[in-house]
Amino acid sequence: MTKNKYLTWILSILIMLVFCIPAFTRVLLHQDNILYLVWSIVLCVPLVYVLQHIRSKIVFCILFFCLMMLSGTEMFFIVGQKCLVQTAHIPAIVTSPHAESSHFLDNNMMYMACTLPQLICGITAMVIRCMLPSSRCTSLRRCAAAWLAVLCALVMGGWLQVAPYNIIKCCALAARQGYTKHRMVPMAQGMTFNATRPDTGGREYYVMCVGESLRAANMGINGYGRPTTPLLQAMDNMVSFTDFYSTATLTMYSVPMMITRATVDEYNLNYKEYGILKPYRECGFKTIVISPGKLLTYEKYLTRGADTVYNVRKDAVIPALVDSLTQAYPKVFFLIQLYQSHCYFANFTPEYDRYHPNLVSDKESASKDLLVNAYDNTVLYTDYIMSSIIHAIDKPDTRSTFLFASDHGEVLDMDKPRRNQAHKDAARRIREIRHEPVNADYLFYTACDMADITIDSIYWKPEYSLLSPEFKTHERKVMLPDGLSVLRPKAKR
Numbered sequence: 001m002t003k004n005k006y007l008t009w010i011l012s013i014l015i016m017l018v019f020c021i022p023a024f025t026r027v028l029l030h031q032d033n034i035l036y037l038v039w040s041i042v043l044c045v046p047l048v049y050v051l052q053h054i055r056s057k058i059v060f061c062i063l064f065f066c067l068m069m070l071s072g073t074e075m076f077f078i079v080g081q082k083c084l085v086q087t088a089h090i091p092a093i094v095t096s097p098h099a100e101s102s103h104f105l106d107n108n109m110m111y112m113a114c115t116l117p118q119l120i121c122g123i124t125a126m127v128i129r130c131m132l133p134s135s136r137c138t139s140l141r142r143c144a145a146a147w148l149a150v151l152c153a154l155v156m157g158g159w160l161q162v163a164p165y166n167i168i169k170c171c172a173l174a175a176r177q178g179y180t181k182h183r184m185v186p187m188a189q190g191m192t193f194n195a196t197r198p199d200t201g202g203r204e205y206y207v208m209c210v211g212e213s214l215r216a217a218n219m220g221i222n223g224y225g226r227p228t229t230p231l232l233q234a235m236d237n238m239v240s241f242t243d244f245y246s247t248a249t250l251t252m253y254s255v256p257m258m259i260t261r262a263t264v265d266e267y268n269l270n271y272k273e274y275g276i277l278k279p280y281r282e283c284g285f286k287t288i289v290i291s292p293g294k295l296l297t298y299e300k301y302l303t304r305g306a307d308t309v310y311n312v313r314k315d316a317v318i319p320a321l322v323d324s325l326t327q328a329y330p331k332v333f334f335l336i337q338l339y340q341s342h343c344y345f346a347n348f349t350p351e352y353d354r355y356h357p358n359l360v361s362d363k364e365s366a367s368k369d370l371l372v373n374a375y376d377n378t379v380l381y382t383d384y385i386m387s388s389i390i391h392a393i394d395k396p397d398t399r400s401t402f403l404f405a406s407d408h409g410e411v412l413d414m415d416k417p418r419r420n421q422a423h424k425d426a427a428r429r430i431r432e433i434r435h436e437p438v439n440a441d442y443l444f445y446t447a448c449d450m451a452d453i454t455i456d457s458i459y460w461k462p463e464y465s466l467l468s469p470e471f472k473t474h475e476r477k478v479m480l481p482d483g484l485s486v487l488r489p490k491a492k493r
């Protein structure tokens with residue numbers, strides 16, 4: 001064999017390695033079986049063939065570098081997250097701030113080392129390709145290209161979820177989502193809910209609080225073995241829903257559906273329409289958003305209609321901020337997003353460091369309970385933060401309501417200190433339906449109803465308000481991280 005032939009063979013093997021290392025790692029980490037690796041290798045053959053026969057060295061290097069970076073990203077997820085890349089990971093990495101994206105990338109330099117073999121193989125492959133002469137396309141090569149096109153079609157159709165091919169589909173879907181958002185966000189310009197409400201004198205404060213990663217199962221108020229919510233439980237006008245589902249498993253999909261009329265079936269409404277801030281503003285409320293560097297502070301379109309957006313450093317400062325704002329304005333609607341129980345469960349102060357050993361204080365311990373104990377400490381701390389916010393709005397001669405739901409947990413708490421008969425009826429009704437299967441679809445309408453806001457009938461769905469006598473349950477759906485697949489959780493009883 002001539003020297004060029006040897007080099008061509010080495011090049012093929014190196015390209016193969018760059019693309020098959022993720023599948024090999026998955027098998028090594030027992031995330032999949034050997035058949036998965038075989039599939040990955042078989043599917044790589046046409047890719048290797050086509051790449052090798054790209055005439056221009058520069059085109060080869062650019063294309064191969066991009067594919068190598070994608071394959072490297074896949075390695076990060078396989079090692080760090082123990083899963084393949086999902087559509088939502090791509091915009092999350094590209095557009096979200098460091099705190100959010102590092103959650104996906106795990107912020108661990110160890111995982112960077114995992115991509116080293118790929119990088120070495122990839123760079124060597126590019127050097128070898130530059131040493132080889134340019135080849136010419138034959139009919140056989142065109143056949144390989146056709147095979148590759150078929151493979152791409154299979155991947156795009158969702159039939160092949162094999163690394164690194166799955167990334168192609170993820171990128172395409174992420175690009176489509178980005179384009180849809182870019183096209184639809186301007187459509188909300190000038191829309192109005194024609195919101196009205198009975199003119200009530202006096203001070204009124206309403207809070208819609210978006211939680212983070214708070215599981216109903218770990219809350220004392222829902223029957224958890226540990227008293228993780230002592231302060232909320234002590235409030236007698238608190239109702240906790242026992243069968244509440246969020247509508248997505250990821251913050252970036254879930255929060256938009258919580259604060260707008262969007263649902264899993266009509267997700268684009270979150271772009272095309274204003275959210276819950278708008279009807280409150282139309283009714284003369286001061287509308288204030290408070291978020292510790294989470295989705296609501298960097299996805300600007302979600303806070304259209306806010307008078308002020310406060311990007312705070314941590315949950316701890318929120319109760320005092322709410323308190324000072326209620327002293328400054330007579331009628332305020334607060335949209336608050338908490339940091340709460342976000343990974344890796346370090347959001348608690350020393351007073352709430354109750355359960356041990358945990359991830360934060362006892363790193364050297366090998367106990368399996370490290371995660372759960374740290375998590376429960378965050379729940380205990382959240383109990384303190386939420387009850388402090390409730391105390392901040394619950395002032396004498398003031399009407400106030402606190403509505404809470406977690407972005408991907410299972411809880412909805414309500415505090416309804418109301419005086420007249422209609423409000424007593426609503427409070428009684430909400431206690432009666434607290435075991436009904438509900439989800440985040442109800443939040444926008446309930447948030448309007450808690451301040452007696454009536455919006456244009458084309459937007460209003462009375463059966464979607466937990467406070468309405470016309471309340472009805474409907475089939476619940478949960479959007480998965482690919483932004484397409486849907487789960488249908490069953491009612492608990």
Ligand SMILES: [Zn+2]
Nearest residue numbers: 212213251407
């Ligand atoms: Zn979240």
